[in-house]
Structure formats: C-alpha cells, structure tokens
Amino acid sequence: MDREEVTEFLGQVPLLQCLPSSSIRRIADAVLVKRYEPGGYVAREGDPVDGLYIILDGQAEVSAPANTEEENRPDYVLNKYDYFGYGTNSSVHQVNVIAVSKLTCFVLPNQYGHLLQPKTIWSAEETPENHSLLEQILHLEPLEVDIFRGFTLPGAPTFRQVFGGQLIGQALAAASKTVDCLKAVHSLHAIFLIAGDKNLPIIYQVHRARDGTSFATRKVEAKQKGLVIFTLIASFQKDELGFEHQAAIMPDVPPPEELLNLEEIRERRLTDPRFPMQYRNSAAKKKFVPWPIEMRFCEDSASQHKPSLNYWFRARGKLSDDPALHRCVVAYASDLLYSGVSLNPHREKGLKTYSLSLDHSIWFHKPVKADDWLLYVIDSPSAHGGRGFVTGRMFNRQGELVMSLTQEALIRRAKTPGQPSQTPRPKL
Numbered sequence: 001m002d003r004e005e006v007t008e009f010l011g012q013v014p015l016l017q018c019l020p021s022s023s024i025r026r027i028a029d030a031v032l033v034k035r036y037e038p039g040g041y042v043a044r045e046g047d048p049v050d051g052l053y054i055i056l057d058g059q060a061e062v063s064a065p066a067n068t069e070e071e072n073r074p075d076y077v078l079n080k081y082d083y084f085g086y087g088t089n090s091s092v093h094q095v096n097v098i099a100v101s102k103l104t105c106f107v108l109p110n111q112y113g114h115l116l117q118p119k120t121i122w123s124a125e126e127t128p129e130n131h132s133l134l135e136q137i138l139h140l141e142p143l144e145v146d147i148f149r150g151f152t153l154p155g156a157p158t159f160r161q162v163f164g165g166q167l168i169g170q171a172l173a174a175a176s177k178t179v180d181c182l183k184a185v186h187s188l189h190a191i192f193l194i195a196g197d198k199n200l201p202i203i204y205q206v207h208r209a210r211d212g213t214s215f216a217t218r219k220v221e222a223k224q225k226g227l228v229i230f231t232l233i234a235s236f237q238k239d240e241l242g243f244e245h246q247a248a249i250m251p252d253v254p255p256p257e258e259l260l261n262l263e264e265i266r267e268r269r270l271t272d273p274r275f276p277m278q279y280r281n282s283a284a285k286k287k288f289v290p291w292p293i294e295m296r297f298c299e300d301s302a303s304q305h306k307p308s309l310n311y312w313f314r315a316r317g318k319l320s321d322d323p324a325l326h327r328c329v330v331a332y333a334s335d336l337l338y339s340g341v342s343l344n345p346h347r348e349k350g351l352k353t354y355s356l357s358l359d360h361s362i363w364f365h366k367p368v369k370a371d372d373w374l375l376y377v378i379d380s381p382s383a384h385g386g387r388g389f390v391t392g393r394m395f396n397r398q399g400e401l402v403m404s405l406t407q408e409a410l411i412r413r414a415k416t417p418g419q420p421s422q423t424p425r426p427k428l
C-alpha cells in the first residue's frame with residue numbers, strides 16, 4: 001500500500017474521522033504494519049499497551065481472560081476498521097485479542113498518540129478558547145456518533161433569530177466530521193424551516209446517506225426543542241483531474257487595501273456633518289460588536305439602489321490550517337450580506353423590512369482560503385411574491401472563480417402592531 005492508500009484507508013476509520021486531514025496524513029506516515037497467523041495473540045491480558053491497533057484485513061476475537069468476573073461476558077469479533085488499545089485508562093491490556101484468520105493491523109505507537117488530539121474545530125474534547133471567534137462559533141460538542149451540539153456564542157453575530165450562516169457553517173462542520181478527510185465538500189443545499197432560538201443549544205444529527213468511492217453524501221438536521229429548524233444536504237468528493245474552463249470574469253474593482261471596512265464606514269458616518277446630529281447621536285449609542293468577518297465595499301452608497309453588490313471579505317484572525325474548516329467559514333460568511341441585495345431597488349426613506357433567508361445553495365469549485373481576501377459578487381435577478389432571489393460568485397485575488405451561490409429570502413415590509421399578519425395576497 002502506498003501512502004495515499006494508507007491515508008485513504010485511515011480516513012474511513014470512524015475513530016479518526018473527526019481529525020483534520022493533516023493529522024491523518026501524519027498518522028499514515030507513523031503507522032507500522034503487523035501481521036498475525038490464525039490463533040496468534042495480538043494482545044495478551046497484562047501486556048503493556050504499546051499503541052493503537054486498527055484492523056486492516058482479517059478478523060480477531062476479543063476474549064476476557066479466564067478466572068475473572070468478566071469470564072461470562074461473551075467474546076466479540078473485531079473486523080476491518082475496528083480498533084483497540086486506545087481510550088482505556090489502563091497501561092496494560094485488560095483482555096486477550098487473538099487472530100481468528102490471517103490478520104493485518106496498522107499500529108500507531110504510543111509516542112504518536114498526540115496526533116489523535118488535534119488542535120482545530122475538529123477536536124472532540126478540546127475547548128477552543130485560544131482560537132479565533134469563528135473557530136469557536138464552528139466548534140461543536142460531540143454527543144454521540146453523528147450527533148453534535150452547537151451554541152450561539154455571546155460575541156457571535158445574531159439577528160432576531162440564530163444567524164442563518166451560523167446554521168449553515170455548523171451543520172457543514174457536523175457533516176464534515178463524518179466524512180473521509182480526502183473528500184471535500186463540493187456542494188450544499190440548505191432550507192431554513194423555523195427561526196432558531198439563540199438562547200438554546202442546537203443539536204445537529206448527521207445521516208450518512210452514502211459513502212461511494214469518489215463521492216459521499218450527508219444529510220444534517222438541526223433541532224431545537226425536538227423540532228427540525230434547518231436541514232442541509234452536502235455532497236463531498238475526492239480530488240479529481242478533469243475538464244477545465246472558467247467563463248466567469250472577475251469584475252474590475254479596487255483592491256481591498258484601497259477600500260474602507262464596515263467599522264470605518266460607521267466611524268465616518270458618526271462624524272460626517274452631512275448626517276443629522278440626531279442620527280449620529282443615536283447611531284453612536286447603539287451597541288456595536290464587530291463581525292468576525294471583515295468586509296470592504298467596492299461601491300459607495302450612491303449605488304445602493306442597484307440590485308447588485310460587490311465586496312471583499314475575509315475571516316478575522318488566523319484560522320487553523322484545515323481545508324474543511326475554511327469551507328465552513330466561507331459558508332458561514334456567505335449569508336451575512338447577501339439576500340439584502342434583493343431589497344436594494346426598493347429602499348426608500350423610512351422603509352422597515354422583515355427579511356429571512358429561506359434556502360441557500362453553494363457550489364465549491366476550487367479550494368478556498370477564508371483568511372485571505374475573497375471578492376463576493378452578488379446580483380439579484382428577481383424579486384416577486386414576497387421572495388427575493390440572489391446569486392453570488394466568489395473570486396480569489398488571482399481572479400479564480402472559487403464558489404457559486406444562490407439564495408431565496410422572504411422579503412416583506414415589516415408589519416407594525418395591529419397590521420394583518422400577511423402581506424396582501426395577489427388577486428387571481
């Protein structure tokens with residue numbers, strides 16, 4: 001087996017699926033191969049535990065040693081992808097493990113045990129206090145196999161309800177944790193069913209729809225109080241060479257270094273004498289928490305009535321070097337300033353709107369780095385029937401189209417108390 005095949009095999013082992021690809025690659029370099037004949041002892045009760053054993057081929061039987069209280073416990077069989085020698089607090093084996101057939105194992109010696117404790121959001125136990133806010137937002141607590149718990153953190157952007165991008169990013173993180181690390185997400189499709197309560201944890205249940213050779217598919221349900229509030233279907237694919245073209249051309253916009261970010265625009269508005277004093281005073285009093293995504297707008301406010309918007313964005317703070325994490329971060333960011341573009345042509349003085357993302361799709365064409373500038377090019381071809389439709393394209397600084405996106409959102413005039421709950425229905 002070459003290194004690539006060993007990595008691919010290890011990526012299928014459930015114990016290792018919560019690790020980043022970089023750790024799995026290092027484990028692939030460190031494992032030893034051990035072979036046993038039928039009847040041979042793989043581990044003997046009382047022998048020191050020398051590492052993590054993963055079965056590559058064949059079967060082994062675990063049996064309790066004779067004359068112990070465990071004697072009546074039925075023996076059980078270990079098959080391909082099963083493992084032992086990890087997760088026990090004991091430094092010696094408590095059971096016998098005997099080869100039933102010809103058996104081949106990978107053994108990760110004890111000195112490499114740290115590779116099983118990654119330092120990123122994919123870590124099972126670690127609390128990610130030293131990481132950027134984004135990694136903390138995307139950090140999920142594993143509760144059971146394929147079940148995770150996420151939270152709305154105090155410093156995270158929230159609106160009236162749980163931010164849609166948080167649901168997309170956390171659900172994608174949950175799905176990614178259950179997929180062989182050599183497969184990267186290439187598309188996802190999400191539907192927002194019920195507004196999420198930001199004071200409650202969110203439970204993410206992953207369904208392993210399919211594991212193919214090249215592709216894997218996951219369905220994720222996000223739940224609060226037993227109700228499904230959000231669903232996501234994501235498809236993952238192994239790297240593949242194929243036909244190449246890019247017809248989309250990156251618009252000619254100023255580089256991010258020449259543009260103002262959201263905080264600087266706000267700062268200017270607070271001091272700009274052209275804005276009424278009352279507006280400036282009330283704006284200054286509003287609690288302002290900077291988003292974990294930095295944005296720089298390519299157009300000035302004069303063009304805010306166009307059904308389009310271009311801005312550069314990147315994650316604030318350094319992210320761990322894990323391609324799956326970067327995809328989750330960009331998925332998170334993609335819902336921050338997006339469907340609002342469908343309201344642009346309708347903006348007028350005093351307009352108050354009620355707007356919620358309804359669905360969201362992303363296609364990841366190429367690898368993406370979320371802590372490097374990306375240009376988000378948004379267009380709204382249509383608004384009709386209380387729904388605004390937007391399409392997005394993301395380019396890296398080299399002008400490569402890295403992602404395409406679509407979304408439909410509920411866009412209504414905000415109703416004031418006493419108003420009927422629905423906007424008028426069209427006459428048939």
Ligand SMILES: CCCCCCCC/C=C\CCCCCCCC(=O)SCCNC(=O)CCNC(=O)[C@H](O)C(C)(C)COP(=O)(O)OP(=O)(O)OC[C@H]1O[C@@H](n2cnc3c(N)ncnc32)[C@H](O)[C@@H]1OP(=O)(O)O
Nearest residue numbers: 163164192193194195297336354356357412413414415421
């Ligand atoms: C130079 C440029 C500078 C730019 C600077 C920019 C600064 C930017 C600043 C800020 C940007 C902010 C960007 C934020 C983006 C965030 C996006 C999100 O995160 S959205 C969250 C995810 N999506 C969900 O959570 C939906 C979940 N789904 C649902 O909630 C439901 O499926 C729903 C509402 C879509 C449909 O449910 P039903 O069929 O029951 O709908 P019905 O009956 O029409 O309404 C239900 C209730 O919704 C409220 N509601 C509905 N319409 C309303 C309206 N017009 N006004 C007020 N409330 C309304 C009322 O409470 C209503 O209940 P009653 O009818 O009163 O009993």
